[in-house]
Amino acid sequence: MLTERSLSARKEDAEMNKWNQIHLKKSKMPSDPWRSPARQVWMSAIVLAALCAALVPVTPTAAYSAELPSEGGVGASAVTTVDGSDLRETAQFLADQFGVDVSTALARLNHQEDVAPLLADWWSRYPDNYGGAHRPDGFAVGTTVRWVGQPPNDVVAAAAAISPHIRFDVTADLSAPALVGLAEQVNTRMAEAGFTGYATEPDFRNQNISVSAWGDGRGNLSQAAIQDAVGALLPVSVGLDIEAVTSSPSLDAATRGGTAAVRSGRTQASCTFAFTVKQGSSWGVLTAGHCSNDLDYLDPVTGRIRNATFEEEHIGYYGDFAWYSVSGTASDRFHISRTSSLQVTSVKAWQSIAIGDYYCHYGQRSNKTRCGTVHGTNLCFQGDTSSCNQVRISGATPVAQGGDSGGPWYSGSTAVGIYKGRWTTPWGVMHYFTPVDIAADDLGVEVVIH
Incomplete structure (x- = not known):
């Protein structure tokens, strides 16, 4: 077994x-x-x-929160900020993209995030019995949890305490x-x-x-x-x-999160930074590992460029990610447009990402937010770039542009993933990302949260 x-x-x-x-x-x-x-x-x-x-589930935590220095930072009057763990901003994106009411999208997101801690806990405590979870297609509220044998009483009780819309499927063999x-x-x-x-x-x-x-x-x-x-x-x-599939996985062209990562001497985004991190006394930002190692931080509002120093990257079993250090301190915010940002209040545990979850992504090059639903998890590639632990997203439009790689995938103020790339299938474009907690753990950094 x-x-x-x-x-x-x-x-x-x-x-x-x-x-x-x-x-x-x-x-x-x-x-x-x-x-x-x-x-x-x-x-x-x-x-x-x-x-x-x-x-036990491995989820990086941090309690660091400080704005970027004023000479390179963004003034409060220039940026719309959304505090707390409110999911309304994400629900609005979903409503606009999929043509549903904001209240319908919000109900689905609230259920998704309420149940997520249970899924991470069951994955870790019942490794021989927890069979994974999935949500219904569309925006109906509900979670189906597969189980090998009958779920124990504490699992059933925990589910009932969180939501009446959790059901158990006991037909799993593995x-x-x-x-x-x-x-x-x-x-x-x-x-x-x-x-x-x-x-x-x-x-x-x-x-x-x-x-x-x-x-x-x-x-x-x-x-x-x-x-x-x-x-x-x-x-x-x-x-x-x-x-x-009709094309090979496409990698987009190789402080705050959600900001432009530019090559020396350029002002157009080569990649996008995802979320801010801290390692000891050093502050920095995460992006995709396949991005250039010669990147600087471009403030999306002031247009000022600040030096960023490449520290470490990984393209392989754990995914596709890297981090850069920056001078001064870093904010707990990430951009979802060039003029608005969200505050990170939590980091999604990789074990809690379920089929049918809805997440959104922002890329600096396209300056677009795209949202989609989880098609699969724990995907492994073998090809020109080989990596595992990828989450596949379907239905996310518009298609990302070169320079959107490395950008944040999120749900409300929860940091979820780092964008790797896309591929084309008979069912449309699929996007994929590395869970941010896996990246932070491997790099030895902590995501900056409020």
């Missing part, structure tokens, strides 16, 4: 075993070939079972951590078999492993070929879905 790995436990494995195509400007890992943490799970299940009860581990094994086995141009993703709703193929992969990745390569890994109860 596969057993849950906490983020820190998974990190220890990956530190010792390098992802096939990892890219680190400041290498922290030895050069031995990376072995999937899921494979480690299979080999170490008995030992790890005794440790599962002690697992837990969510186990299905994630199995998808990672499939990804690794396919790479070992010589396949390229694909991504794997656990489908918690249907208890399947999904494989998306692009480019040459569409011709190579037949159901029969993949079944031959990975069939021995799959239990009878786990299906295998193959989908062809």
